[in-house]
Amino acid sequence: xxxxxxxxxxxxxxxxxxxxxxxxxxxxxxxxxxxxxxxxxxxxxxxxxxxxxxxxxxxxxxxx
Numbered sequence: 001x002x003x004x005x006x007x008x009x010x011x012x013x014x015x016x017x018x019x020x021x022x023x024x025x026x027x028x029x030x031x032x033x034x035x036x037x038x039x040x041x042x043x044x045x046x047x048x049x050x051x052x053x054x055x056x057x058x059x060x061x062x063x064x
Contacts (some may be wrong), residue, residue: 015046027064035064
């Protein structure tokens with residue numbers, strides 16, 4: 001008993017995550033919910049989860 005071992009591990013941080021709205025359209029009239037927005041993620045670690053305020057879960061959100 002009393003065995004020991006050591007391992008050297010390098011942990012690297014992912015790239016900085018940026019999100020931009022790459023395309024959008026305004027609502028047609030005040031109070032309407034027909035605007036759109038497309039989110040573009042740059043950097044980070046892929047496997048992104050989108051969660052827009054209207055419940056959409058993809059790069060494109062509509063009914064905004």
